Amino acid sequence: MEIKERITQTLAFIADELKEVAPYSCIIGASAMILHGYEIGNTADIDILTTSEGSDKLQLSLKEYMETAPLTKENELFRSNFARFQLPLMDVEVMGELQVCKDKEWRPVFIEEYTTLHIENVAIRIPTLKEQIRVLSLFGREKDYRRINQLRNLGGKY
Template identity: 60%
Template sequence: MKIKDKITQTLASVAIELQEISSEFYIIGASAMILSEIEIGETFDIDILTTEANSLKLQQLLSRYIEVAPKTKENDLFRSNFARFHLPLMDIEVMGDLQIKKNNVWLPVCVEKYREIFIGNLIIRIPTLEEQKRILSFFGREKDLKRIPTLNKYLP
């Protein structure tokens, strides 16, 4: 199965739960690039950026899939109300009120410009290509910076 199909089928499988939270959620990272028709290969999870309230609600609504006490790799760089859900095709990681540490100051991660796509009846917000580039640069990790040249090929 193609990775874009895995992403869309995973999101469709939790569409009812996603429709129960406020619309303030965005798919970011590799999954956003793939949903934007950018060829980057595989990804193993779908990153959802949202509010703390939405994260808490999803933890309740998707409790059957939740990973108890998930380990995160970059606690020195990121903090959020974090949850990981193990779904049949791929994981979903939810970050409520995500912040990144820059120069010893915690700064909020926000999506300023986005577009909407439909997966069935579900409206999914993904950052515009320019916004995806801005977020990758803001994160500044090696793996994020490596994706920028690929993204640049798709920018006008």
């Protein structure tokens, strides 16, 4: 099964739960780029940016899939109300009130510009390509800059 189909089917699988948080959440990262139609390769998970309350709701409604005490990387760079869910086709990571540390200061991460897709009657927000590049630049890791260059090489308009 192709990655875009796995992402779409995973989102459809949790559509009822997503309806509760969709108005204040956004798919970010590689999954968002793939949903935009960019062939950037594979991804291991779907990243959902939401509020802390949205993360709490998903943790309650998807508790049977929730990983207990998930290990997180880069705790010096990111903090959030974090949860990882091991769903049948792929994992979903939820970040409530995500913050990134820049110049020794914690800054909130939010999406200003987005487009909307509809999957199983749920309005799924994904950042515009320009916005995704802004967020990747904010994160500032080597892999983020590689992704930006990959998008530019694919002809992404931003």
